[in-house]
Amino acid sequence: MNYDVIIVGAGSMGMAAGYFLSKSGKKTLLLDSFNPPHTKGSHHGETRIIRHAYAEGEEYVPFVLRAQQLWNELEQATGKQLFLKTGVLSIGQSDSESIHNIISSAKRYSLSLDVLDANEVQKRWPGITIPSDFMGCFEPASGVLKCEACIEAYQELAESNGATILTNSRVKKISIQDERVTIQTDGQTYYANSLVVAAGAWSGDLLSMLDLDIPLTPVRKTFAWFEADEESYNQHKFPAFDFMTPQGVYYGFPSMDGSGIKVGRHDGGLPIHPDESIPGFGELAGDAEELTQFLNHYIPDVEHLKYGKTCMYTLTPDEDFVIDLHPKYSNVAIAAGFSGHGFKFSSAVGQALSNLIVSGKNDVDISAFSISRF
């Protein structure tokens, strides 16, 4: 079976790439080990934060603004609500680098941002308690993406453009000879002119089949939902949030239609291999405690734990992404190492992967994510 492009991994990045490539007229095949959206990779758990004034650095801002535009277009094309404009509140010590980056990103790109001292934060959201040397940056235009629904939306459009999506089809072998790509799953062989590798936590294994050794570390992450007073913590009154605290970096979501508040810790996590049996939430000491300790400190009115889950990040050493062409094969585009903050970009990453395959370059600068930096 011959295709213009094969995409290995039809998750957050791969499914979006499938949409953009099929839209550009490429005969596209997507292969996934499971049936996306699924709970075995990095994209489950109902919600992901999208923020624009980027704490991780100004170089991300044009890319995230493109991503937001593409999410809005995806909503229009499918008639589904994928984005909820809850606003995002980032909290940290006044002298922290993250707070500084958020304020300077907002200034440089004229993004709407309310910069609040500790008193102003506590007055506006009485459920929050922070020390007087902390401050808050509230971005009213940012919010929450429904992650599984976003993947389903791209899947629907990719299929209507003629893309083929084969689930439960794990890629076992990749080889490239004379610019011809050969992909093997159990029992099937597929051929293509170009290849996209977007395999999330498995990217290291797949890239090593292409003689590429990028330092990628999959880690186990936990998150959980807690009972919360709906009056104070519902999505119309309470924002999505990021707290950069001396105890760790935490993020969370308001109660969405009665779900309770969802909270996770961004830093730390146990290095794993994604094929290992990964301990479920509560099976490792401290899973619940690290989240309840954060809540007791900063959002103390939140009540008891409802349930938790685990998911995976794939970390690069600098926690910046990898979005680039393979250094040896110009017909292979790679998206990997999203380091726990990639979902919001996945629309723009899909478009960039398609652009790299079609023309070798992207119209938004992605040079910060090049492979040559390793």
Ligand SMILES: Cc1cc2nc3c(=O)[nH]c(=O)nc-3n(C[C@H](O)[C@H](O)[C@H](O)COP(=O)(O)OP(=O)(O)OC[C@H]3O[C@@H](n4cnc5c(N)ncnc54)[C@H](O)[C@@H]3O)c2cc1C
């Ligand atoms: C708990 C948690 C919270 C997060 N919160 C946020 C947030 O608030 N905001 C944000 O922007 N980001 C967030 N992220 C990060 C974001 O979800 C990830 O960066 C993103 O989902 C990574 O996308 P991906 O396409 O690389 O991986 P995935 O979506 O996991 O897709 C990879 C796909 O490749 C498939 N695959 C792997 N190997 C093979 C193979 N050999 N053959 C075929 N298919 C294969 C897998 O089955 C999978 O479907 C969070 C992540 C987690 C875990």
